[in-house]
Amino acid sequence: MIRTTIFLEQYLRRVVLTVTCIGFISCIAHTGWATASERPHIIYILANDLGWRDVGFHGGRVPTPHIDALSNSGARLESFYTLPYSSSARAALLTGRYPYRFGLQTKSILAWSTYGLPKDERLLPQALNIAGYRTAMLGSWLLGHAERNQLPTQRGFDYFYGNLSPVGDQLKKINTIGLTDWFEGERQMTEFGYTTDLIGDKSEALIDTHDSSTPLFMMISFPSPGMPLQAPDRFSSRHSHITDKATQTYLAMISQLDEAIGKIINALDKKQMRKDTIVVFHSDNGGAVKRKYLSGDGDTDQTVSDNGPFRSGSGSLYEGGVRVPAIISWPGRIQPSISTERAHITDMYATLLHIAGVSLGKNDQVKPIDGINISPALMKNRLLPKRALVLNVNEFGGAVLKNNWKLINVSTLPSQTELYDIGNDPSEELNVAHQHPEIVKELSATLLEASWEMAPSLYLDDLSNPRNYRTPMFWGDNPQRP
Numbered sequence: 001m002i003r004t005t006i007f008l009e010q011y012l013r014r015v016v017l018t019v020t021c022i023g024f025i026s027c028i029a030h031t032g033w034a035t036a037s038e039r040p041h042i043i044y045i046l047a048n049d050l051g052w053r054d055v056g057f058h059g060g061r062v063p064t065p066h067i068d069a070l071s072n073s074g075a076r077l078e079s080f081y082t083l084p085y086s087s088s089a090r091a092a093l094l095t096g097r098y099p100y101r102f103g104l105q106t107k108s109i110l111a112w113s114t115y116g117l118p119k120d121e122r123l124l125p126q127a128l129n130i131a132g133y134r135t136a137m138l139g140s141w142l143l144g145h146a147e148r149n150q151l152p153t154q155r156g157f158d159y160f161y162g163n164l165s166p167v168g169d170q171l172k173k174i175n176t177i178g179l180t181d182w183f184e185g186e187r188q189m190t191e192f193g194y195t196t197d198l199i200g201d202k203s204e205a206l207i208d209t210h211d212s213s214t215p216l217f218m219m220i221s222f223p224s225p226g227m228p229l230q231a232p233d234r235f236s237s238r239h240s241h242i243t244d245k246a247t248q249t250y251l252a253m254i255s256q257l258d259e260a261i262g263k264i265i266n267a268l269d270k271k272q273m274r275k276d277t278i279v280v281f282h283s284d285n286g287g288a289v290k291r292k293y294l295s296g297d298g299d300t301d302q303t304v305s306d307n308g309p310f311r312s313g314s315g316s317l318y319e320g321g322v323r324v325p326a327i328i329s330w331p332g333r334i335q336p337s338i339s340t341e342r343a344h345i346t347d348m349y350a351t352l353l354h355i356a357g358v359s360l361g362k363n364d365q366v367k368p369i370d371g372i373n374i375s376p377a378l379m380k381n382r383l384l385p386k387r388a389l390v391l392n393v394n395e396f397g398g399a400v401l402k403n404n405w406k407l408i409n410v411s412t413l414p415s416q417t418e419l420y421d422i423g424n425d426p427s428e429e430l431n432v433a434h435q436h437p438e439i440v441k442e443l444s445a446t447l448l449e450a451s452w453e454m455a456p457s458l459y460l461d462d463l464s465n466p467r468n469y470r471t472p473m474f475w476g477d478n479p480q481r482p
Helices: 003-014 065-072 086-095 124-130 195-209 233-239 245-270 347-355 375-379 437-452 458-462
Strands: 041-047 075-077 134-140 159-163 167-169 216-221 277-283 326-329 337-339 388-394 397-402 405-410 416-421
Touching: 041 086, 041 245, 041 347, 065 245, 065 277, 065 326, 086 124, 086 347, 124 134, 124 216, 124 347, 134 195, 159 195, 195 216, 195 245, 233 245, 245 277, 277 347, 347 375, 388 437, 397 437, 405 437, 416 437
Parallel strands: 041 216, 041 277, 075 337, 134 159, 134 216
Antiparallel strands: 075 326, 277 326, 388 397, 397 405, 405 416
């Protein structure tokens, strides 16, 4: 039996529960906390595989009144980029560094994987915890679960409630290989209800019981509206006019996600914490769409998400995979606006630590970060510096974005180089690589430099471990349109 199974089924039955945190506020005895007036509360909300046009403010098929209200209260980031895969996106957020630097550039950590986010990386909750924040993680972790030192409660979070690996059933709380995967602290537990409801209700309860004089960082990572497609009847019935069952369920999941986010914002209002709280919301990557892979494996997820004008979706380096709806709201500090300044998920690490007054000096931040502090653009309407964004690089290719030029290199056979003028062609319809060889040369050099700094892929290394489950090698980003 693989080590993942041993850990989930045996080890965690023996481990002492370090943080049950029914009362949360009394569970960790820290001293010297900073006050919320000095450091704002931070609520960071991730959706899973939410399409660009699946929110109301982008013309979605279903109303999202709570997400739209959040958008109207803050900055709507129209050029916000993440990573193609869930684990990579979370790793970039929590480290401020490109995942290729520490081996998480290839696909996501799966239920049977034995590796995790390397323990020598400084994480956002660790930095905030030392600065006096109470920290909580709710929902999908997806950054390692085979060993105890990979768990969120060992990586800076005072409290954890949710799933460690990809969800296999939203109601049964099992992962994709059928093992129970729902935890509070480090204790595996049986919980009844739907994942989105449970996460929303627990988030609401933690805010309600929190001592608002202590700064709070909550990362809330909803599995919805990603696979598997499941929704409670009370939400599905709202969309009974839709005949396609998959689409009906997907839209119901978005409605449920919106309701849960409304509960969180209402809890902040009720606690009179809202004006002292930064709320960040975005999808971890683009919505899942069908793609035909060169490996001959056929289509993937059902086409139910809507990435609007953007090409492809989750798992792809095209805009539909890495450009996502994003909001940052802080009443009185960030004015309602629509920003086209190009930002990256790694920027959130530097930005939130800067706002919280946490040091990024070399004595504290030993490893250099790739993100920048974007608060001047958010609070003072200043332009961000021009820079190249490495959207990802791995053993099979990569992509880099500079100014309005985006280079995608597919090195698996048949290899291909693609260049797009994103400013004039956001749908990536026209490959202009042959017309601009000098730009291809410049961006290729940037991508090559990044590849020399790339750590070996932990996903590919993990393939050498014996397993009882079929593990995909790597499908890559098919140059064919979906």
